[in-house]
Amino acid sequence: MEAGTGVLSEIIDGDVYKYYSEGEWKVSNSGKTVSIINPTTRKTQYKVQACTQEEVNSVMECSKKAQKSWAKTPLWKRAELLHKAAAILKEHKNPISECLVKEIAKPAKDAITEVVRSGDLVSYCAEEGVRILGEGKFLLSDSFPGNERTKYCLTSKIPVGVVLAIPPFNYPVNLAVSKIAPALIAGNSLVLKPPTQGAVAALHMVHCFHLAGFPKGLISCVTGKGSEIGDFLTMHPAVNCISFTGGDTGITISKKASMIPLQMELGGKDACIILEDADLDLAASNIVKGGFSGQRCTAVKVVLVMESVADELVKKVNEKIAKLTVGPPEDDCDITPVVTESSANFIEGLVTDAKQKGAMFCQVYKREGNLIWPLLLDNVRPDMRIAWEEPFGPVLPVIRISSVEEGIHHCNASNFGLQGCVFTRDINKAILISDAMEAGTVQINSAPARGPDHFPFQGLKDSGIGSQGITNSISMMTKIKSTVINLPSPSYTMG
Ligand SMILES: NC(=O)C1=CN([C@@H]2O[C@H](COP(=O)(O)OP(=O)(O)OC[C@H]3O[C@@H](n4cnc5c(N)ncnc54)[C@H](OP(=O)(O)O)[C@@H]3O)[C@@H](O)[C@H]2O)C=CC1
Numbered sequence: 287m288e289a290g291t292g293v294l295s296e297i298i299d300g301d302v303y304k305y306y307s308e309g310e311w312k313v314s315n316s317g318k319t320v321s322i323i324n325p326t327t328r329k330t331q332y333k334v335q336a337c338t339q340e341e342v343n344s345v346m347e348c349s350k351k352a353q354k355s356w357a358k359t360p361l362w363k364r365a366e367l368l369h370k371a372a373a374i375l376k377e378h379k380n381p382i383s384e385c386l387v388k389e390i391a392k393p394a395k396d397a398i399t400e401v402v403r404s405g406d407l408v409s410y411c412a413e414e415g416v417r418i419l420g421e422g423k424f425l426l427s428d429s430f431p432g433n434e435r436t437k438y439c440l441t442s443k444i445p446v447g448v449v450l451a452i453p454p455f456n457y458p459v460n461l462a463v464s465k466i467a468p469a470l471i472a473g474n475s476l477v478l479k480p481p482t483q484g485a486v487a488a489l490h491m492v493h494c495f496h497l498a499g500f501p502k503g504l505i506s507c508v509t510g511k512g513s514e515i516g517d518f519l520t521m522h523p524a525v526n527c528i529s530f531t532g533g534d535t536g537i538t539i540s541k542k543a544s545m546i547p548l549q550m551e552l553g554g555k556d557a558c559i560i561l562e563d564a565d566l567d568l569a570a571s572n573i574v575k576g577g578f579s580g581q582r583c584t585a586v587k588v589v590l591v592m593e594s595v596a597d598e599l600v601k602k603v604n605e606k607i608a609k610l611t612v613g614p615p616e617d618d619c620d621i622t623p624v625v626t627e628s629s630a631n632f633i634e635g636l637v638t639d640a641k642q643k644g645a646m647f648c649q650v651y652k653r654e655g656n657l658i659w660p661l662l663l664d665n666v667r668p669d670m671r672i673a674w675e676e677p678f679g680p681v682l683p684v685i686r687i688s689s690v691e692e693g694i695h696h697c698n699a700s701n702f703g704l705q706g707c708v709f710t711r712d713i714n715k716a717i718l719i720s721d722a723m724e725a726g727t728v729q730i731n732s733a734p735a736r737g738p739d740h741f742p743f744q745g746l747k748d749s750g751i752g753s754q755g756i757t758n759s760i761s762m763m764t765k766i767k768s769t770v771i772n773l774p775s776p777s778y779t780m781g
């Protein structure tokens with residue numbers, strides 16, 4: 287089945303994809319559409335609706351109403367529907383992955399993987415939700431000094447209400463369901479604003495939830511440019527929680543949002559520290575896998591290698607770079623076009639700056655449209671922009687260090703603090719370095735990665751607020767409710 291055909295034809299009107307509200311696919315009254323440009327052809331691939339503020343208001347009203355009855359749906363029933371949605375998602379992995387290839391130039395194999403991984407995430411979340419939401423806490427007053435056992439405190443996790451989910455272009459399905467599933471199992475309703483690049487893949491994913499039979503109005507999907515409709519959504523009084531993944535936009539949103547819980551996963555400058563005793567073949571493989579595997583916030587973004595092993599490491603990395611395939615996502619190439627022309631221009635700016643300041647180019651810089659060939663920059667110095675900024679593309683700086691402390695200092699001087707990694711055969715040194723690195727996660731002897739999706743995933747500093755990963759996402763989308771039973775006189779069990 288192709289995108290927008292068969293059971294999926296309901297979501298398209300002519301050549302414009304509809305938005306989803308009150309359990310129906312609708313055409314916006316705005317009469318305006320947003321074009322999605324295929325990064326490979328640089329031509330319009332799809333169009334989606336530019337929804338109006340009135341339509342957002344209506345979505346929010348329905349969402350609030352639907353959430354009240356959803357909160358009264360038994361946990362097992364919520365989980366059952368999520369399992370159904372997961373199965374339907376996997377069943378439709380081909381048309382959804384076709385959209386990922388065309389909207390964000392994700393290599394075809396990786397596109398299939400994203401959809402299957404998303405189905406697995408939804409199912410795992412259903413099971414985890416039943417467990418952690420199916421139990422609460424029972425506290426006794428006399429555990430605190432000065433109290434008799436006259437009070438029983440019952441606590442449980444309750445829904446926050448309406449959750450606004452805003453995922454990024456690079457995982458428009460996986461980073462959408464990583465917000466949708468926790469929100470729903472926790473008894474919330476969900477309003478999704480997908481990224482423009484990736485919106486059609488997201489709409490196909492939403493239809494899988496529709497086909498699973500979730501109550502009308504519980505899930506909504508509003509399309510339109512974030513720069514146009516975004517503020518109205520994030521500042522909407524009906525929103526009780528925002529889960530956002532993306533760039534600095536998240537920092538702006540956090541300053542505008544009202545008194546609601548925020549879950550933010552933002553950019554990263556993941557540092558890879560290579561010690562003198564590192565397995566350099568392992569390190570080189572992970573640097574190439576981590577640094578040249580698509581537009582990922584957890585990509586290796588700067589290599590900090592001890593001078594004494596730098597020549598050997600750079601040689602090994604360059605040998606592996608030479609084997610990378612470059613071209614269209616349809617051919618499953620390792621390196622495919624970056625998402626937009628502006629992104630490619632940004633990357634080019636970093637490369638030009640590095641060249642002007644004397645970085646050593648291990649490959650000739652090459653670009654055709656949005657396609658940039660993999661480039662390793664050696665002898666990068668802290669006065670170069672590439673040492674600090676996130677290219678979000680296949681350009682990787684190498685900084686040679688004379689001590690581990692220098693490497694840790696560089697890592698911690700960054701505004702980012704998402705992930706990092708360290709390569710050494712000495713586990714004691716690895717733990718000390720991990721503890722010293724100001725990053726949400728440090729990988730020892732492997733490249734940074736968010737997955738598997740049940741691991742906690744969080745950014746420090748400008749890399750985020752709160753923690754993701756299935757369990758932590760469920761908890762972040764709940765509040766605590768206490769009920770205290772007051773006894774007329776102390777009562778102790780005699781055992
Ligand atoms: N942490 C991560 O996983 C990711 C980090 N990034 C970082 O962000 C940079 C830019 O990527 P990009 O995708 O443009 O990231 P953005 O932060 O611009 O976009 C992320 C999401 O936010 C939406 N958005 C944009 N403006 C607003 C707004 N004012 N209010 C509400 N939502 C809004 C976008 O919608 P729309 O697409 O319509 O603009 C998209 O859905 C990358 O170069 C990278 O550094 C990017 C992707 C993932």
Ligand SMILES: O=C(O)[C@H](O)COP(=O)(O)O
Nearest residue numbers: 581582583584735736737
């Ligand atoms: O936002 C991102 O880029 C993703 O969180 C990275 O996920 P991954 O490490 O599984 O590619």
